[in-house]
Amino acid sequence: MIEFGKGYLSGINLVDPKIHADINLQKIWKYIRSVQPIVWHPTEQGGFWVVSKYHDIRKILSDNEHFTSEHGNSLDSLLAGRNPAAEKMLTFSQGERHLAIRSEILKSLKRFTMQRITKNIEHNIRKRVTDILDTQCDLAEDFAKDIVLETICNLMGIENNQQKNELHSLSAKALSSVNRNATVEESAIARNGILMLFANIVEKRRSSLGDDLVSTLIKIEKTKINISFEEILYNCYMLFLGGNEEPRNAVVGMLKALSEDSIQWHQLKNKEINIDEAVEEILRWTTSLSHLGRTVVKDVSIGNQTFRSGEIVSLWISSANFDEEVFSNPYSLVLNRSDNAHLSFGHGNHYCLGASLTRTIITKMITVLIDLVETIEIRGEIKPVYSNFLSGISSLPGCLHSCKYE
Numbered sequence: 001m002i003e004f005g006k007g008y009l010s011g012i013n014l015v016d017p018k019i020h021a022d023i024n025l026q027k028i029w030k031y032i033r034s035v036q037p038i039v040w041h042p043t044e045q046g047g048f049w050v051v052s053k054y055h056d057i058r059k060i061l062s063d064n065e066h067f068t069s070e071h072g073n074s075l076d077s078l079l080a081g082r083n084p085a086a087e088k089m090l091t092f093s094q095g096e097r098h099l100a101i102r103s104e105i106l107k108s109l110k111r112f113t114m115q116r117i118t119k120n121i122e123h124n125i126r127k128r129v130t131d132i133l134d135t136q137c138d139l140a141e142d143f144a145k146d147i148v149l150e151t152i153c154n155l156m157g158i159e160n161n162q163q164k165n166e167l168h169s170l171s172a173k174a175l176s177s178v179n180r181n182a183t184v185e186e187s188a189i190a191r192n193g194i195l196m197l198f199a200n201i202v203e204k205r206r207s208s209l210g211d212d213l214v215s216t217l218i219k220i221e222k223t224k225i226n227i228s229f230e231e232i233l234y235n236c237y238m239l240f241l242g243g244n245e246e247p248r249n250a251v252v253g254m255l256k257a258l259s260e261d262s263i264q265w266h267q268l269k270n271k272e273i274n275i276d277e278a279v280e281e282i283l284r285w286t287t288s289l290s291h292l293g294r295t296v297v298k299d300v301s302i303g304n305q306t307f308r309s310g311e312i313v314s315l316w317i318s319s320a321n322f323d324e325e326v327f328s329n330p331y332s333l334v335l336n337r338s339d340n341a342h343l344s345f346g347h348g349n350h351y352c353l354g355a356s357l358t359r360t361i362i363t364k365m366i367t368v369l370i371d372l373v374e375t376i377e378i379r380g381e382i383k384p385v386y387s388n389f390l391s392g393i394s395s396l397p398g399c400l401h402s403c404k405y406e
Contacts, residue, residue, distance in 0.1 A: 004041040021384040029319035038305040048312035054323035057315040061347040066300035074389045078293045078312045089234035108216040122364040133402040140396040144251040152243035157212030170194045176387030178394040198236040246288045247358040249392030253286030259376040278335040279362045284342035290318045375401045
């Protein structure tokens with residue numbers, strides 16, 4: 001039996017954000033998958049199970065009878081005790097009511113994406129790329145951030161620039177941080193700040209409902225679903241963070257990957273690689289969502305391990321997306337990978353609401369880069385985000401060289 005904190009896993013504390021930034025954990029995940037795919041991780045509070053294999057994780061994410069996300073879906077929230085957003089935020093709820101609210105949001109997302117967002121995304125990307133061509137900038141902070149922030153704020157009907165910037169600044173501290181020594185208190189303050197901003201936005205939006213996600217949630221308040229003001233705020237919080245953090249991390253990770261692989265980049269430019277396949281591989285390769293958490297509600301066995309009611313189970317997407325039993329040559333970026341059922345958006349009833357939006361952003365980004373950019377150059381120190389929940393890059397100094405240079 002192996003256990004975190006002992007032997008080969010000595011010194012590996014998956015709760016510590018610094019571990020995820022300082023160490024390439026793929027060797028650890030490969031070892032665990034091959035030796036003991038489900039491992040106990042002790043903590044001061046007691047501990048939790050670590051699940052590493054793709055098929056086990058997919059099975060648990062589909063099993064709403066034995067596992068729940070109602071107490072939280074991340075280690076930080078689960079280890080802290082019952083989350084105040086439990087059963088109020090879609091990611092922390094399940095059942096018929098969860099599905100009804102989710103259905104209304106998906107209808108709105110589909111309508112917005114088809115009618116206006118898709119066109120605006122490409123226009124905004126093209127304009128921003130043109131603005132920064134052949135200039136040194138931070139491709140994470142000065143480029144990807146602007147594109148993704150503008151997109152999610154457009155979807156939510158947020159036009160005030162001060163509110164946009166405040167929301168971005170707070171979201172960068174809520175689930176992750178650029179600060180290596182960020183505290184739990186700083187994260188909690190940021191999350192509360194986002195909720196307070198949305199409380200103001202929601203109250204003002206009531207008098208001028210529009211065709212946006214905030215208005216959609218307010219309209220649900222008056223239907224038979226009858227969601228509360230608290231639920232509106234928590235779901236605004238969820239939609240903004242999901243629509244801002246994960247797509248941005250994926251875009252920045254893509255820029256870094258393409259800068260390091262000139263052969264596949266030029267194959268993309270020469271239309272030798274299908275863009276849809278490239279998008280899925282970028283989502284697998286960047287895996288911006290490191291893990292998901294669940295609580296056991298009824299004893300159940302997965303493989304050789306029995307989970308007891310009340311135990312915490314962590315499902316490591318960052319391991320599953322590199323599982324050799326599912327993905328051939330998993331440690332290589334293969335943009336024309338055809339069979340790519342990655343778990344970057346989760347699986348089952350909690351499959352990411354913003355999956356289509358993220359795919360659209362990356363697709364349009366690749367399309368514009370192919371048209372306008374000859375090479376992507378990284379110049380300077382790459383800085384990570386610090387988080388056990390999200391994986392990404394906070395700073396990527398570089399330059400997009402225009403096609404006029406051969």
